[in-house]
Amino acid sequence: MKNYPSNVEILPEVISFDETSTKTDAGLYSFILNDPLRRITLDILPTKKRLSN
Secondary structure: OOOOOOOOOOOOOOOEEEEEEEEEOOEEEEEEEEEOOOOEEEEEEOOOOOOOO
16 A cells, blocks of 8 residues: 555545644645544645645
């Protein structure tokens, strides 16, 4: 699993995502990826914007 966070061994059956207001150099919102069945946060990205290649 090439681009997954190191703490994610398999992709959960159900995922949820949210954004929260943060003030960082990357932007005003952070993107949060969750596993709602196990009630854990899988990853928090510093911005909700797509990174260019």
